[in-house]
Amino acid sequence: METDVVVEVKLYRSLLVDPEVLRNAARRLLEYKNALRVKSLFIANLVFSETEIKLMKTIGIDEVWGVLDLGKRAASDPKLATELAELLQEAQSSLTSGVVELQASLRAQMHEFLVSRPPPKLSGEELIEQFLKTKAGREDAKRFEELCYEAVKYLFRNDLGQIQVQRRIEEGFQYMDLIARIIPKPNGFWSSLAQDFRCRYVVFEFKNYGDEIPQNQIYLTEKYLYPSALRPVAIVIARNGSDSGAKRAVVAALRESGKVLLVLTLNDLFELLRAKDRGDEPADLLVDQLNSLLTSMAP
Numbered sequence: 001m002e003t004d005v006v007v008e009v010k011l012y013r014s015l016l017v018d019p020e021v022l023r024n025a026a027r028r029l030l031e032y033k034n035a036l037r038v039k040s041l042f043i044a045n046l047v048f049s050e051t052e053i054k055l056m057k058t059i060g061i062d063e064v065w066g067v068l069d070l071g072k073r074a075a076s077d078p079k080l081a082t083e084l085a086e087l088l089q090e091a092q093s094s095l096t097s098g099v100v101e102l103q104a105s106l107r108a109q110m111h112e113f114l115v116s117r118p119p120p121k122l123s124g125e126e127l128i129e130q131f132l133k134t135k136a137g138r139e140d141a142k143r144f145e146e147l148c149y150e151a152v153k154y155l156f157r158n159d160l161g162q163i164q165v166q167r168r169i170e171e172g173f174q175y176m177d178l179i180a181r182i183i184p185k186p187n188g189f190w191s192s193l194a195q196d197f198r199c200r201y202v203v204f205e206f207k208n209y210g211d212e213i214p215q216n217q218i219y220l221t222e223k224y225l226y227p228s229a230l231r232p233v234a235i236v237i238a239r240n241g242s243d244s245g246a247k248r249a250v251v252a253a254l255r256e257s258g259k260v261l262l263v264l265t266l267n268d269l270f271e272l273l274r275a276k277d278r279g280d281e282p283a284d285l286l287v288d289q290l291n292s293l294l295t296s297m298a299p
Contacts, residue, residue: 004038005062011045011087012281014188018158025279030060041065124273127151131266136210136239144208148237148269152178152204155272155282159183159190160202177224178204179231189283189290193233197260200230207238215245218253218261225259233260235286241265255297262289 008029026042033040039062048056048066056064065073074081130147134140153163161181181201182190193199205221207213213236221234236242242250242263253259264272268289272282 004036005041006032006036006038007041007043008032008279009043010279013284013287014191014281017044017046017281020158021276021279021281023279024277026056026059026061028277028279033060033062039063043070045070124151124154124275124277127154127273128270131270134208136208138208141208144239145206148204148206149178151237151269151273152180155276156180156190159188159283180204188281189287192287192290193260197232197258198227198230199233199260203231203234205234205236207236209239212241212243213238213246213263214243215249218242218246218249218263221261222249222253222257222259225253225257225261227258232258234262236261236263237266237269238263239266250293251297254293260290260293262286262293264289 006029008025010025022044025044029040029042040060041063042056042061043065046066047068048064053064070084071081074084127147127150131144134144134147149163149165152160159182161183163178163180166177166179179201182194182199184191184194193202203221203224207217217236217238221236225232225234246263250261250263253261268285272285275285276282
């Protein structure tokens with residue numbers, strides 16, 4: 001007798017997925033399972049240990065498939081097996097045994113995240129609701145920055161070390177800057193920054209402008225980046241993005257000084273928050289933005 005099954009499939013770019021991301025993915029799957037009253041299957045391109053599978057089943061997931069399970073099921077069909085191998089190779093550039101062992105070690109505390117650790121005060125969707133209550137301009141600038149700070153903590157608290165808040169005043173506005181140390185992990189967006197750009201610290205800036213930010217705002221942010229001090233990267237959250245002059249300034253900063261500035265709109269931030277809620281890897285959008293920046297540079 002056939003049984004209906006609800007399936008959640010996750011394709012991650014890194015073996016070292018934030019346990020909180022996995023918890024959100026499992027929670028999302030459980031919501032569908034309970035609503036539809038069917039069995040549940042969680043599939044991800046990860047190497048799950050027996051302990052991790054047991055923990056997932058303990059919270060209500062009926063079946064868990066990792067890359068080893070997928071490989072076994074695809075082995076009988078050479079074409080399917082080849083397509084699966086190519087897909088996994090594209091998603092994850094390194095599947096060495098050392099990385100797998102490190103992954104298992106770092107995620108051995110999944111029980112804390114899946115069961116006992118209390119969730120953040122606000123989910124991504126709740127933060128979005130709070131953002132939508134703010135308006136562009138100076139009046140709501142402080143509230144906008146506070147929400148951006150909470151969003152950064154929610155999205156990346158397991159990828160970044162202690163976040164230091166710094167404030168400065170320019171053109172009558174008080175700006176909140178965050179400086180955070182990257183926690184070294186194999187694979188993923190943050191490790192790419194650390195390895196490819198010798199980045200140990202990343203700067204966040206928040207701009208609640210009613211219009212797109214102009215190029216002078218890029219120049220101001222660039223002043224706070226110091227490649228020699230392992231601080232060459234800034235992520236700017238600008239409510240309405242950047243204009244064409246600012247985009248040219250971003251490319252020039254990378255070409256001339258090796259400084260990386262990624263400008264996210266408020267809608268981009270919403271996409272990151274919703275991805276985290278779904279159990280997807282939120283930094284994937286940052287990977288796409290960085291790749292777009294690197295490939296847009298003219299020779």
